[in-house]
Amino acid sequence: MDDHVADAIGRPDLIRLHENLVCLRFESMKVVSADAAVRHLLDTGAVRPGDTLVDSSSGIYAYALALACHRHGMRCHIVGSTTVDESVRTQLAVLGARLEQMEPSTDLKLDQDRRVRRIHRILGENPRYHWMRQYHDDIHYLGYRAVAERIAREFDPAALTIVGGVGSGASTGALARYLRRGDDGAALVGVQPFGSVTFGSEHVTDPDIIIAGIGSSIPFDNVDHELYDVVHWVGFTAALAGSVDLLRRHATFAGLSSGAAYLAARWERLRDTRRTVLFVAPDTGHRYVDSVFTRHAEAVDVAELAPTDVSGTDELDLPWCRMAWNRMHAPQSAAA
Structure with a gap:
């Protein structure tokens, strides 16, 4: 039995969507x-x-x-x-x-x-x-240790790819750190909006929205760029399509950043079917009803979407790009 509602709200669900595609679903991740x-x-x-x-x-x-x-x-x-x-x-x-x-x-x-x-x-x-310095103090990594241990009991970390919004770095970064303690084979894929300085997309403007919570217009101290193997930049229209498809296909009602992570995870799963791909859905879709889900008729079929592979951030463009980051250091714009 839980001692406080925070325990129940913070405990995520592991939901298998396909044989090697898993959703780590939170009611409220932070x-x-x-x-x-x-x-x-x-x-x-x-x-x-x-x-x-x-x-x-x-x-x-x-x-x-x-x-x-x-x-x-x-x-x-x-x-x-x-x-x-x-x-x-x-x-x-x-x-x-x-x-x-x-x-x-x-x-x-x-x-x-x-x-x-x-x-x-x-x-x-x-x-x-x-x-509390949620964007700068890595004490916010601590809470994800138990989550990573639960994931490791279910899956082999060496054959696991984690996909999720970068934000302050505390969620996806922490999961990778803890999952790599015994073996650094766990892959980490970060999801960013266009217009975020964190991985150097500040020069590309998304006319609809910068996806709150997974990007930033100012440098964050607790993002460890050298943890990330791949980065996806996902625009609003692509993320909307992902959120709607996640609900329509899998009955999982989650937010806009979850839709972006789902879209990236589907792509990573197709690239390497030998690995299990787990994506983070950090919150429910309730606060996105008006801005996203009432527009479900506008959503394009996710099967028609594919990222543009780029070799440098100067090539970034809407609606969706992918780049092998290869655990590189932070771009100059993201240096706090």
Whole structure:
């Protein structure tokens, strides 16, 4: 029996979609990383019960940190993106978390820069607050150790390919680190939106959206680029097709970044049928009903989509590109 709802929400499901295609489905993925990070800070004495934890979030991490603070008797202060929706705002309020939401902006970089500047002002006014630094502190890797151990009990890591959104690097990066402890044969495929600096696509603009949560317009310290074997850049229309097909074909209702990861995983599975391909679905599709699923009639058949293989980021273009990263170091634009 679980001691707190965070355990139930953070525990993923392993769903076999095909013989060698598996979905690692979370209700809300960042719950595991936020809870483990807060527990570690308490265990090491970096914070004490009753302290205030502060961070910036586009929504999912805000909810995860609020749950962790509820569980461990902490206060929570969130500087939220313009994308935080009414459902998350309401839950944060009831959980006792304080939310400061930025003014609407169509420029993700401006939104992220404003949030970071606000965090620094809050810390200047409240020096005892602890900044969780979800994009910079690799303590957020800790929560994925148990997830990786569960995966390793089900599959041979040496014959496994992990596919998922990069984001802060804490989820896919952590899974690869833990799965490679005994053998570095586990392959890691990162999924990025166009317009993200993390793997050098900032010069390509997606006119529809930059997929929140898997890309960034500012450098992230805790992305370990040398963990990644392959990178896929997926535009909005391709990701929409993936999300709709994942629901239509496999009855799995997941978010837009899940659709992008599913699309990339299908392709990697076709390239090497000897390996099991596991993709990460970090959240459910509820917050994408209006922007994605009500547009299901617009979705193209995923069988008609294929990535353009590129040898350098200067060749990137919509709607979908793939590049062998070969565990290279970070591009200059992503150096924090």
